[in-house]
Amino acid sequence: SQTIHQWPATLVQPVGSPLSLECTVEGTSNPNLYWYRQAAGRGLQLLFYSVGIGQISSEVPQNLSASRPQDRQFILSSKKLLLSDSGFYLCAWGPGTGPGRQQYFGPGTRLTVT
Amino acid sequence: AQTVTQSQPEMSVQEAETVTLSCTYDTSESDYYLFWYKQPPSRQMILVIRQEAYKQQNATENRFSVNFQKAAKSFSLKISDSQLGDAAMYFCAYTQGGSEKLVFGKGTKLTVNP
Numbered sequence: 001s002q003t004i005h006q007w008p009a010t011l012v013q014p015v016g017s018p019l020s021l022e023c024t025v026e027g028t029s030n031p032n033l034y035w036y037r038q039a040a041g042r043g044l045q046l047l048f049y050s051v052g053i054g055q056i057s058s059e060v061p062q063n064l065s066a067s068r069p070q071d072r073q074f075i076l077s078s079k080k081l082l083l084s085d086s087g088f089y090l091c092a093w094g095p096g097t098g099p100g101r102q103q104y105f106g107p108g109t110r111l112t113v114t
Numbered sequence: 115a116q117t118v119t120q121s122q123p124e125m126s127v128q129e130a131e132t133v134t135l136s137c138t139y140d141t142s143e144s145d146y147y148l149f150w151y152k153q154p155p156s157r158q159m160i161l162v163i164r165q166e167a168y169k170q171q172n173a174t175e176n177r178f179s180v181n182f183q184k185a186a187k188s189f190s191l192k193i194s195d196s197q198l199g200d201a202a203m204y205f206c207a208y209t210q211g212g213s214e215k216l217v218f219g220k221g222t223k224l225t226v227n228p
Contacts (some may be wrong), residue, residue: 043218094214105159
């Protein structure tokens, strides 16, 4: 069966520090991968998605970047964190084929920028 | 652009009672899919139910059912025999047919009172 992992689970970082959040998927190949941010009192905002290694699409211009160095690995990064980067970050994967495909979500990372 | 609106930021229901959560969406597409996701306090996003737009029959999953009104672009979730474990944030989401990219509403926080 497929599983999705995210780490770390929680992170407290000072403003201006770098960031690296990792997401890995097991049990499937060539998935579509997604990064979402959930700010307090808001829904999920799609940040990045990837349909293959090295292929990244950005949905919202911001202080963050994403990379996909391996088929089942998706990394969210920042060179210098802002206070506004605080939030709950969710990674998700989808099968990439078939209509009406659902996404499967990881457990998330709570990021607090101080 | 597609939008999803959940007009009820918070709802409450007595245990064993029935509650309906509202969702409206805006799209010019004819082929699309609608989802309800549940996010309990653990923050893990869980798919509750899925509806294909081309199907007139409302989807049902055990105590969860939807009222899909395509002309009105309405997609409400009914929870019957509410249980304490149903307490969570509920998100309505849309995806265009042939795509996986989800557009989420802002969510409804459901409280279940014993």
